[in-house]
Amino acid sequence: MDKNKIDALLLGNQRALAQAISLVEDRKPEHRELMREIYPRTGNAHIIGVTGSPGAGKSTLVNGLVREWRRAGDTVAIIAVDPTSPFSGGALLGDRIRMKDHEEDLGVFIRSMGTRGSLGGLSEACQDTVRLMEAAGFDRIVIETVGVGQSELDIMKTADSIALVLYPSGGDVIQAFKAGIMEIADLFIINKSDLPGVEQLKGELEDLIHITSKPNSWDPPVLMTVSTEKSGMVDVIQAMENHHHHLVASGEKRERRRDQKAVEIERRLAERLKEQFIPYIEETLNTKEQNKETQSDDPYDIAEKIYNRWIKNLARSE
Ligand SMILES: Nc1nc2c(ncn2[C@@H]2O[C@H](COP(=O)(O)OP(=O)(O)O)[C@@H](O)[C@H]2O)c(=O)[nH]1
Ligand SMILES: [Mg+2]
Structure with missing residues (x-):
């Protein structure tokens, strides 16, 4: 990538950013040079992981959160990871439809990623993409993944704050518990709380959080949302903000990023x-x-x- 393109990327140009991400995905030889150039400009965004089973309402939720962030003047970049989709770069149809509220907005950038080659490669491409987005100056970076395998867990570890999205339906919580997501989640969101069974789910969840919680650390809150009605968004954003403050104040943010680097x-x-x-x-x-x-x-x-x-x-x- 030539100097002008990199400069454009650093100024937040979305075309330059999209091209840079393609370089990273394709593991083109130039990508290392590019990463070296932009590295000093990384490390400033709040990186938020949103995980949960397919259909939990993650994309709908993120769409609602984006609206609130934009109201507050923050810019947002989103990576939608779907291991079943090809790596071709086109947005997933569903995500594109649900994100259409923000299609014309230059303060919002959306990118989809599927698998190509090894899954380990996906988390690497994801991490470098986050860095490019940080260098382009985005304030919030959201990574949406389907919470299933080890590679999704690895991807989530790139995030500063991890939100697990659940909804009233049998077995979901237990599954998350088994997959090891409970331990890494910083926030629990019960979406579709317009549906029956919410109180029961909340109860189960709180019991499990109690089991997995560590003393003297962040207490993960449980939040309720109806994403289709954009209800509960402000509370989720506030909780994310609180968690970010906690990370910074306790030095954990620096520590996490150091560990990632190692x-x-x-x-x-x-x-x-x-x-x-x-x-x-x-x-x-x-x-x-x-x-x-x-x-x-x-x-x-x-x-x-x-x-x-x-x-x-x-x-x-x-
Ligand atoms: N009843 C209800 N449906 C919702 C809610 N949020 C999302 N949905 C619906 O759930 C389906 C899956 O949503 P989507 O955001 O694609 O889920 P994802 O696979 O987790 O990204 C869509 O049909 C949404 O309209 C909600 O709060 N209540
Ligand atoms: Mg989705």
């Missing part, structure tokens, strides 16, 4: 090392006349021997 560095190093080891593994497994060194078929042994051989070669090349 994980990312670790991942990049692991990738580099993996590339180094592949030829060794191939060679070992392909060796026809299994000499003494590789006679053992035990993967532990083979790994150990490969490691030792690699270290020896390293020392020799120095």
